[in-house]
Amino acid sequence: MRETDADNPFAKGCGFQDGVYKPIHEVTVSVLDWGFNKSDVTYDVVHVKDGAFFRLGHHLDRFRASMKGLRMSIPYSREEIAEILTECVRKAGLRDAYVAMVTTRGVPAPGTPRKPSLIENRFIAYAVPWVDVISPEIQERGAHLIIARTPRIPSASVDPTIKNYHWGDMIRALFEAEDAGADTAVLLDAEGHVTEGPGFNVFAVIDGVVVSPDRGALEGITRRSVLDLCAELGIPAEIRALTADELREADEVFTSTTAGGVMPCSRVDGRIMGNDRPGPISLKLKEEYWRRHGEGWDTTPVAY
Numbered sequence: 549m550r551e552t553d554a555d556n557p558f559a560k561g562c563g564f565q566d567g568v569y570k571p572i573h574e575v576t577v578s579v580l581d582w583g584f585n586k587s588d589v590t591y592d593v594v595h596v597k598d599g600a601f602f603r604l605g606h607h608l609d610r611f612r613a614s615m616k617g618l619r620m621s622i623p624y625s626r627e628e629i630a631e632i633l634t635e636c637v638r639k640a641g642l643r644d645a646y647v648a649m650v651t652t653r654g655v656p657a658p659g660t661p662r663k664p665s666l667i668e669n670r671f672i673a674y675a676v677p678w679v680d681v682i683s684p685e686i687q688e689r690g691a692h693l694i695i696a697r698t699p700r701i702p703s704a705s706v707d708p709t710i711k712n713y714h715w716g717d718m719i720r721a722l723f724e725a726e727d728a729g730a731d732t733a734v735l736l737d738a739e740g741h742v743t744e745g746p747g748f749n750v751f752a753v754i755d756g757v758v759v760s761p762d763r764g765a766l767e768g769i770t771r772r773s774v775l776d777l778c779a780e781l782g783i784p785a786e787i788r789a790l791t792a793d794e795l796r797e798a799d800e801v802f803t804s805t806t807a808g809g810v811m812p813c814s815r816v817d818g819r820i821m822g823n824d825r826p827g828p829i830s831l832k833l834k835e836e837y838w839r840r841h842g843e844g845w846d847t848t849p850v851a852y
């Protein structure tokens with residue numbers, strides 16, 4: 549018999565820190581950790597749907613590449629990280645979960661020189677109930693996007709392919725969206741090319757071709773899945789530079805993320821696309837994405 553939430557101290561989520569599994573609210577980061585006070589941190593998020601991880605191997609590989617890119621290391625192998633994530637999900641008893649792995653630079657030892665290479669890095673993992681970056685109701689009617697005036701932080705300063713918490717630009721863009729009465733925003737780079745949005749990659753459908761930016765963005769695992777689906781369905785797809793005007797004038801626009809999947813949009817900068825509902829190619833890709841989940845596409849079941 550499964551425990552009820554009242555019996556399970558991990559029901560709201562389970563974390564792993566310093567070798568110990570803890571209820572999520574007991575997982576904390578020191579104010580002295582550079583991960584907190586300098587955003588010197590990387591992370592990755594994989595989801596569990598219907599009791600199985602989706603594309604876990606891709607997320608583990610990207611997480612390890614991100615740590616390498618920031619010259620961080622932790623005492624856990626790829627397999628051990630996978631085991632820790634699985635145990636977090638299992639302890640929380642979650643069938644649908646947002647599962648994160650995080651490495652912070654750590655807390656410098658008192659009196660040591662200010663050299664990041666001297667700091668011992670800290671690993672945290674946690675599983676919490678499923679999170680949608682864009683709520684299911686908004687996904688249903690199609691998100692209203694704006695193209696933010698705030699530019700994306702330059703890639704030469706903060707590499708967007710290393711998943712990070714440098715969200716100053718994204719938060720400004722979210723305020724712009726709120727002020728405009730829109731749901732969310734996408735950001736441009738300094739040359740006016742579309743990059744990504746707060747927690748998602750962006751796609752435009754132009755004359756039947758699915759296009760996603762080749763710059764300024766995380767190489768999303770969901771974006772990878774979309775490209776795989778396009779190849780299977782015979783839908784032409786391109787990763788190339790995408791201008792703001794192309795996005796504004798696209799036939800369809802959708803976004804993609806682990807925390808929500810394929811998420812259609814219905815308006816960009818107030819312009820209504822199609823009949824103010826998700827477009828047919830976006831919907832097809834969304835349906836196919838979830839259908840393939842149900843078939844066990846690249847899944848790793850959790851043994852509860």
Ligand code: PLP
Nearest residue numbers: 747748749766768769770805806
């Ligand atoms: N871009 C940013 C900035 C993100 O934070 C995320 C996911 O959280 C994505 C893109 C989408 O990446 P993925 O599909 O791997 O979740």
